[in-house]
Amino acid sequence: MNSMIIGKYVPGTSIVHRMDPRSKLIMVFFYVFIVFLANNVETYAVLMIFTFSLILLSRIPLSFIIRGLKPIFLVILFTFLLHLFMTKEGELLYRLGWFEIYEQGVKQGVFISLRFLSLIIVTTLLTLTTTPIEVTDGVESLLSPLKKFNMPIHELALMMSISLRFIPTLMEETDKIMKAQTARGVDFSGGSFQERIKAIVSLLVPLFINSFKRAEELATAMEARGYRGGEGRTKFRLLTWKTADTALIVSLILLAIILFILRS
Amino acid sequence: MREIAVSVENVSFKYPNEANYAVKNVSFYVQEGEWLAIVGHNGSGKSTIAKLLNGLLRPESGVIKIFSTELNETTIWEIRKRVGMVFQNPDNQFVGTTVQDDVAFGLENNGVPRDEMVERVDEAIRLVKMEEFLEQEPHHLSGGQKQRVAIAGIIALQPDIIILDEATSMLDPKGRNEVLETVRDLKKKQKITVISITHDLEEVVKADRVIVMNKGEVLTQGTPEEIFLLGEQLEKIGLDLPFTVKLSNELKGAGFPLTTDHLTAEGLVEELWTLYSKM
Ligand SMILES: Nc1ncnc2c1ncn2[C@@H]1O[C@H](COP(=O)(O)OP(=O)(O)OP(=O)(O)O)[C@@H](O)[C@H]1O
Numbered sequence: 233m234n235s236m237i238i239g240k241y242v243p244g245t246s247i248v249h250r251m252d253p254r255s256k257l258i259m260v261f262f263y264v265f266i267v268f269l270a271n272n273v274e275t276y277a278v279l280m281i282f283t284f285s286l287i288l289l290s291r292i293p294l295s296f297i298i299r300g301l302k303p304i305f306l307v308i309l310f311t312f313l314l315h316l317f318m319t320k321e322g323e324l325l326y327r328l329g330w331f332e333i334y335e336q337g338v339k340q341g342v343f344i345s346l347r348f349l350s351l352i353i354v355t356t357l358l359t360l361t362t363t364p365i366e367v368t369d370g371v372e373s374l375l376s377p378l379k380k381f382n383m384p385i386h387e388l389a390l391m392m393s394i395s396l397r398f399i400p401t402l403m404e405e406t407d408k409i410m411k412a413q414t415a416r417g418v419d420f421s422g423g424s425f426q427e428r429i430k431a432i433v434s435l436l437v438p439l440f441i442n443s444f445k446r447a448e449e450l451a452t453a454m455e456a457r458g459y460r461g462g463e464g465r466t467k468f469r470l471l472t473w474k475t476a477d478t479a480l481i482v483s484l485i486l487l488a489i490i491l492f493i494l495r496s
Numbered sequence: 497m498r499e500i501a502v503s504v505e506n507v508s509f510k511y512p513n514e515a516n517y518a519v520k521n522v523s524f525y526v527q528e529g530e531w532l533a534i535v536g537h538n539g540s541g542k543s544t545i546a547k548l549l550n551g552l553l554r555p556e557s558g559v560i561k562i563f564s565t566e567l568n569e570t571t572i573w574e575i576r577k578r579v580g581m582v583f584q585n586p587d588n589q590f591v592g593t594t595v596q597d598d599v600a601f602g603l604e605n606n607g608v609p610r611d612e613m614v615e616r617v618d619e620a621i622r623l624v625k626m627e628e629f630l631e632q633e634p635h636h637l638s639g640g641q642k643q644r645v646a647i648a649g650i651i652a653l654q655p656d657i658i659i660l661d662e663a664t665s666m667l668d669p670k671g672r673n674e675v676l677e678t679v680r681d682l683k684k685k686q687k688i689t690v691i692s693i694t695h696d697l698e699e700v701v702k703a704d705r706v707i708v709m710n711k712g713e714v715l716t717q718g719t720p721e722e723i724f725l726l727g728e729q730l731e732k733i734g735l736d737l738p739f740t741v742k743l744s745n746e747l748k749g750a751g752f753p754l755t756t757d758h759l760t761a762e763g764l765v766e767e768l769w770t771l772y773s774k775m
């Protein structure tokens with residue numbers, strides 16, 4: 233499970249790493265729609281070229297991505313087979329008893345699989361090349377117009393960043409509590425269903441109580457350092473829109489246009 | 497004549513729904529540039545006083561002044577910039593995802609322009625000697641390092657007063673020294689007033705003045721020497737004496753003609769060996 237790379241960040245200095253999170257977020261958002269423009273061999277070829285260019289630019293080894301997406305390949309294989317067997321259009325290519333494969337089935341299977349693969353790779357590239365806190369900043373910045381409608385965007389972003397900051401802390405704490413409870417004779421690895429529930433409760437209760445205490449202390453510390461909501465606040469982390477970001481968006485528009493022209 | 501950095505006059509405070517006052521009619525002052533230690537048993541109201549000093553809690557009665565500015569609704573944000581607080585738990589006051597983000601947090605809150613913010617963050621981090629760890633995430637830092645980052649976050653706001661509320665009590669001896677060295681160093685370089693709430697007697701020994709709290713009231717105040725002379729009285733309200741003070745008391749009890757109580761090991765050793773060479 234550890235080789236799974238969806239949601240992970242791989243440090244690097246490639247051009248994709250250095251891009252503004254906002255351009256990457258915009259790209260992924262629209263890419264989800266744009267892939268549906270592809271419907272023939274040419275358009276899917278263009279889609280694949282685009283996807284692999286992005287991988288090349290990110291300097292993340294292809295083998296690393298393939299290894300990390302292994303569990304996804306199962307899903308893709310399943311969709312491929314489903315389309316292969318269920319589509320009964322076009323020329324009959326192969327028959328074995330009731331088992332038939334049609335030309336359209338192969339085509340549909342390959343297309344859908346490629347579409348899925350491309351989507352997964354592009355979204356994964358976003359998280360592989362962008363730290364979670366950059367994603368948070370990007371989301372906050374992109375959604376900031378909604379502040380006018382009294383949407384608590386700053387608060388949501390702060391919640392996200394504090395959660396990110398506390399995930400490792402809480403993991404350590406979970407580990408500590410588990411060890412402490414194991415020392416008291418709680419068995420986390422086996423036992424009947426009821427015993428397991430009991431073990432989990434013995435873990436969750438102290439974890440929750442401590443978290444509330446943490447939250448209270450953190451709120452006090454934040455207040456002591458002058459926190460009073462998003463109003464009048466400046467930001468330390470800076471998002472800078474560079475030429476590469478404009479280039480990314482332009483290439484996305486070009487992609488859409490090309491797909492639109494080539495599609496049948 | 498030094499200015500009065502903090503003055504507390506007849507301040508009382510009660511937590512909502514509590515029967516007893518957590519702080520009862522407390523008065524004291526702190527001079528500019530002074531290092532004041534506050535000691536007292538658990539629940540004697542030390543943290544409550546600290547929180548009253550920068551407006552995290554509002555007194556029920558009495559007046560608190562920071563450099564002759566009275567603490568009230570309108571001055572509270574200004575005063576929070578001037579009175580920095582370091583709390584006990586290193587993890588629960590680390591807000592940012594990295595060292596520099598955390599140091600910047602207070603500046604962001606106060607709307608400091610970004611260019612100035614970058615400079616002040618760098619300078620503060622240099623002052624606490626954490627420049628190697630700029631981009632580091634908190635879970636890769638030791639407790640002492642996290643507390644130094646907390647101090648940097650406060651220094652960046654250019655405060656006049658730093659309050660350490662048992663800031664070293666969760667640290668190992670190495671971390672404790674790191675943090676105390678950092679504060680001493682700062683005090684030398686800048687005119688900072690330090691109020692340190694502590695159970696650590698070494699910290700008390702090095703303070704300029706000590707306030708002893710008991711059940712929400714100021715029991716007594718004085719220099720560390722004066723305070724430790726109280727001996728039994730301190731032990732009665734649940735406070736410990738430094739090892740050297742206990743030892744010199746015992747030695748005197750056993751008939752050795754020591755001249756004073758000794759707060760430091762060096763002082764005691766010095767007198768013991770001169771005494772020995774006289775015998
Ligand atoms: N949030 C709160 N709500 C109600 N009562 C409180 C609260 N915090 C503290 N108290 C009570 O107020 C009194 C003083 O507490 P305070 O935390 O100031 O003591 P302290 O001297 O800092 O103790 P310690 O050495 O344990 O930190 C105690 O009796 C405590 O139970």
Ligand SMILES: [Mg+2]
Pocket residue numbers: 542543544661662
């Ligand atoms: Mg306390």
